[in-house]
Amino acid sequence: MTRDMTQTDDRTPQTPGAIQGHAPADLAGMIACPRCDAVFRAIEPAPNQRAICTRCHHVLIAPRRRAGKRIIAVSMSVLILLVAASAYPFLSIATTGLSNSSSILDAALAFTSDGLLAALSFVLAGLIVFIPAARAVLSIYVLAPLVLDRDAFPGAPFAFRLSEHLRPWSMAEIFAIGCAVALIKVADLATVSFGPAFWMFALLVLLVVVQDNLACRYSIWKALGE
Amino acid sequence: MKSARQMGLVACQYCTRVWPGETKICGRCGHHIRSRDPVSLQKVWALWTVGMMCYIPANIYPMLATETLVSSQKNTIVGGALELGRHGAWGIAIVILVASVLIPVGKFMAIAALAFGVTSGSRLKPHTRQILHEIVEYVGRWSMIDVFVVAILSSLVQLGSVASIHPGRASLYFALSVFFTMLSAQAFDSRLIWDADAPPEPDGPPVKGFGPVSQITPDTTFDFPFSAGAATLTVASATERRAEPPFSDPQTRKDSPT
Ligand SMILES: [Zn+2]
Numbered sequence: 001m002t003r004d005m006t007q008t009d010d011r012t013p014q015t016p017g018a019i020q021g022h023a024p025a026d027l028a029g030m031i032a033c034p035r036c037d038a039v040f041r042a043i044e045p046a047p048n049q050r051a052i053c054t055r056c057h058h059v060l061i062a063p064r065r066r067a068g069k070r071i072i073a074v075s076m077s078v079l080i081l082l083v084a085a086s087a088y089p090f091l092s093i094a095t096t097g098l099s100n101s102s103s104i105l106d107a108a109l110a111f112t113s114d115g116l117l118a119a120l121s122f123v124l125a126g127l128i129v130f131i132p133a134a135r136a137v138l139s140i141y142v143l144a145p146l147v148l149d150r151d152a153f154p155g156a157p158f159a160f161r162l163s164e165h166l167r168p169w170s171m172a173e174i175f176a177i178g179c180a181v182a183l184i185k186v187a188d189l190a191t192v193s194f195g196p197a198f199w200m201f202a203l204l205v206l207l208v209v210v211q212d213n214l215a216c217r218y219s220i221w222k223a224l225g226e
Numbered sequence: 227m228k229s230a231r232q233m234g235l236v237a238c239q240y241c242t243r244v245w246p247g248e249t250k251i252c253g254r255c256g257h258h259i260r261s262r263d264p265v266s267l268q269k270v271w272a273l274w275t276v277g278m279m280c281y282i283p284a285n286i287y288p289m290l291a292t293e294t295l296v297s298s299q300k301n302t303i304v305g306g307a308l309e310l311g312r313h314g315a316w317g318i319a320i321v322i323l324v325a326s327v328l329i330p331v332g333k334f335m336a337i338a339a340l341a342f343g344v345t346s347g348s349r350l351k352p353h354t355r356q357i358l359h360e361i362v363e364y365v366g367r368w369s370m371i372d373v374f375v376v377a378i379l380s381s382l383v384q385l386g387s388v389a390s391i392h393p394g395r396a397s398l399y400f401a402l403s404v405f406f407t408m409l410s411a412q413a414f415d416s417r418l419i420w421d422a423d424a425p426p427e428p429d430g431p432p433v434k435g436f437g438p439v440s441q442i443t444p445d446t447t448f449d450f451p452f453s454a455g456a457a458t459l460t461v462a463s464a465t466e467r468r469a470e471p472p473f474s475d476p477q478t479r480k481d482s483p484t
């Protein structure tokens with residue numbers, strides 16, 4: 001393995017001659033599988049068809065009809081739901097005259113009582129609210145000009161790359177399942193009920209799934225251009 | 227089928243664009259690109275070790291401290307799940323045990339197996355290892371569920387002397403462990419799995435450059451599982467295809483895609 005890598009490093013300085021003779025346009029029409037490195041000549045499939053790497057079966061291109069408009073619509077709904085869900089309680093608890101309800105920000109900031117755990121509070125707030133919101137804003141920023149057939153906003157490639165970077169760290173849907181687990185866990189301790197924010201979050205989970213299924217990286221990068 | 231490395235090219239893993247071998251920054255998305263990261267596996271192991279070191283205190287320290295009128299108890303992850311089981315809530319106990327024990331431990335083993343597979347070969351097929359990596363990347367985040375449950379309970383169950391729940395130190399270590407294993411799985415370059423399968427060309431070293439692209443076109447076909455008719459389309463037949471651009475209606479689009 002190490003030997004192969006050094007070969008790669010060794011031959012890079014020797015290749016420019018061969019590469020300069022090659023039209024860059026040829027490279028622009030090619031696509032490399034990010035998972036297995038196989039190179040293909042890119043053929044854009046029709047909407048709702050998928051181009052799949054023949055070597056590792058990774059989905060390379062999966063365009064959807066009017067994906068841009070639909071992603072923007074979904075992203076706006078995600079933003080509205082996040083803001084609304086942060087304000088309302090998502091679970092409330094009541095027992096023998098005492099009651100308490102908790103909003104998402106309350107939950108994220110539950111660790112602030114302890115110095116060392118306080119850092120975790122801010123991270124959790126990020127994972128549940130701010131990263132999903134940031135991804136929605138970045139998607140709108142990147143796609144709005146493309147849908148309106150204008151030039152991309154400055155920094156759009158960086159914005160899209162950041163949004164892709166944040167994808168695994170957007171954990172709103174995991175939080176929603178956590179709510180259900182917490183409800184069952186304290187059910188014998190007190191009466192627990194879902195607040196309005198829980199149902200908003202359940203809807204949000206569906207929207208995030210839709211958003212991820214609509215987005216085709218290849219089509220967006222191609223539209224963003226060089 | 228050839229890999230970008232075999233052709234003397236370098237591929238961007240973000241936007242799938244292919245560049246000449248000496249390119250350092252992707253001209254389309256600005257991502258730093260390199261054919262293979264020579265220290266990729268070292269990064270994987272370093273992050274794996276930190277994740278493992280955080281996972282140990284996560285199981286020793288209490289995850290939750292519950293105070294009620296009659297009792298006060300501190301539970302570790304496993305202890306809390308067993309406690310739930312004793313109360314008859316086996317379903318939820320299993321969810322917690324799967325998310326906090328089975329998934330993290332399985333993830334540590336899977337990442338170690340992937341890294342060992344690259345250095346000393348593996349009996350598993352590359353495709354199997356690829357699926358393993360995808361599962362690790364997908365499932366890893368779900369371990370956070372227990373930290374969220376602790377956060378929800380701690381903010382919700384604040385009923386004065388009747389009942390209150392406070393987060394324990396283990397929640398911090400557990401969250402750190404999830405983060406570092408996620409980073410470790412991300413640092414693993416799945417292209418390394420396939421490299422053993424695709425040694426440099428036997429007929430002449432790839433140092434000569436990648437040659438005319440037509441040489442690679444015969445086996446560069448795409449699968450269209452949902453297309454009616456042909457299962458695979460060759461390059462020639464596909465150039466006539468006109469796909470509707472996904473970002474705008476064709477009639478409003480001024481620049482025609484070439
Ligand atoms: Zn592939």
Ligand SMILES: [Zn+2]
Pocket residue numbers: 238239240241242243252253254255256257
């Ligand atoms: Zn790129």
